[in-house]
Amino acid sequence: MNILLPTCVHEPNIIVPAIFVRSIKQITSSLHPVASQEIICIHRPLSRVHLFRDQTYITVSNIFITSYRDITWNIDGDNIDLITICLSLEWLKNKLPIPLFDEVEKVLKFGLIITGVNFSAQEVQLLQSVALLKDEEKNNYNLITILLDFFRRFYAEIKNISQELKSNDLQLLANLHDKYIANFYLEPPSIERMANEVGFSVSKLKKMFKETYGKPIYQSHIESKLANALKMLEEGYSVKIVASQLGYTQPIKFIKAFQRHYGVTPGKLKRNKR
Numbered sequence: 001m002n003i004l005l006p007t008c009v010h011e012p013n014i015i016v017p018a019i020f021v022r023s024i025k026q027i028t029s030s031l032h033p034v035a036s037q038e039i040i041c042i043h044r045p046l047s048r049v050h051l052f053r054d055q056t057y058i059t060v061s062n063i064f065i066t067s068y069r070d071i072t073w074n075i076d077g078d079n080i081d082l083i084t085i086c087l088s089l090e091w092l093k094n095k096l097p098i099p100l101f102d103e104v105e106k107v108l109k110f111g112l113i114i115t116g117v118n119f120s121a122q123e124v125q126l127l128q129s130v131a132l133l134k135d136e137e138k139n140n141y142n143l144i145t146i147l148l149d150f151f152r153r154f155y156a157e158i159k160n161i162s163q164e165l166k167s168n169d170l171q172l173l174a175n176l177h178d179k180y181i182a183n184f185y186l187e188p189p190s191i192e193r194m195a196n197e198v199g200f201s202v203s204k205l206k207k208m209f210k211e212t213y214g215k216p217i218y219q220s221h222i223e224s225k226l227a228n229a230l231k232m233l234e235e236g237y238s239v240k241i242v243a244s245q246l247g248y249t250q251p252i253k254f255i256k257a258f259q260r261h262y263g264v265t266p267g268k269l270k271r272n273k274r
Contacts, residue, residue, distance in 0.1 A: 017087035017143055019131040024080040031066050031073050031084070038088050040108055041066045042150070044119050044127070046081035051112070058114070065113040073112055083127050085147065095148060100155050107158055117153045119146070172198040173208055181217060184225040184246055191217060226261045229254070230269075239266045 020033045031051075032041055048061040053073045066073055075082070089108070093101050107113060119127065123146050130142045176198055180188035188194065194217070195205040209217050225246050232242045243254035258266045 016091060017085055017147060019127055019143065020084045020086065021128060021131045022082045022084060024075055024078060024082060031075065032086075033084060034086050038090065039086050040089065040092075042085040042087075042147075044083040044085075044124060046083065046124070049080055049082070050076040052076050058112075060114055062118055063115050065108065065115065067108055067111050067113075083124065083131075085127070085143070087147070092151070095144070096151060100151070103158055103162075104151055104155055115154060115157060117150060117157050119150070169198075169200075169208065170212065172200075173205075173212055177209075177213065177220075181213075181221045182224055184221070184228050187247055188217070188221055222257065223261065226258055229258060229266065230262070233266055233269060242266065 018034070022033065031043065032039070043064050043066065045060060045062075045064075048059060051058045051060060051064070051073050057076070089105060092104070096104065126142055126146060176194055180186070180194060191202055191205060195202045198205070200208070206217065209220070213220050215223070229242050229246055232245065233239070237245075239255065240251050243251040246254065248254035248257075255265055255267070258264075262269070
């Protein structure tokens with residue numbers, strides 16, 4: 001393996017980003033040229049590469065990022081040219097606006113990221129030349145410019161994916177609301193069961209539901225029931241029939257719930273409407 005190490009690397013920790021231009025000659029090779037707990041590596045293969053870990057194989061022709069949390073991915077093949085930029089999260093945090101860094105850092109916690117964002121042919125040439133430069137000041141300037149532009153585009157990609165996921169989550173939530181919460185004739189299942197049905201954690205379901213509908217799940221269901229009870233009472237249905245229609249096995253439970261919500265019993269409401 002041929003490694004070109006620029007002068008901006010400080011051992012044992014990388015303080016500023018470092019570029020490694022590697023020609024992989026062996027069958028397997030570690031993706032992380034420097035062992036460190038706080039380093040992420042941005043890899044730009046100059047040809048298609050095959051990554052593997054255990055029984056998992058992935059073919060990549062675009063940029064991929066490996067995290068310090070998982071350095072077990074390896075390259076399968078030989079005569080592969082690879083540009084790797086190693087940088088610390090601390091360096092990135094100092095360079096990016098905090099809101100942008102926070103979003104990017106969440107994604108960088110994953111062991112392997114394959115991104116649609118690429119380096120242009122011109123940027124690839126610059127990266128290769130930067131790795132050979134002896135002028136540290138010019139080296140840093142070119143590299144930092146490329147990196148900051150990359151992470152801005154990477155952030156835009158994350159944001160787009162996040163919006164798509166949120167839109168899908170909101171549709172799942174709406175389906176759940178229509179199926180169980182707005183269906184005032186039936187008692188909804190447990191929150192755990194509803195969460196499993198849409199693939200959410202219980203905490204995510206509770207949080208998203210309250211943010212979307214303004215109230216907790218069961219409170220929304222009860223208020224939906226009582227709103228329809230009020231409508232049925234105003235249409236002339238008896239208290240007993242309304243209670244039965246809404247799934248109350250004992251009318252007294254319905255009466256108490258109605259009174260707590262509206263401040264008056266359903267019977268008194270009916271009398272006042274006459």
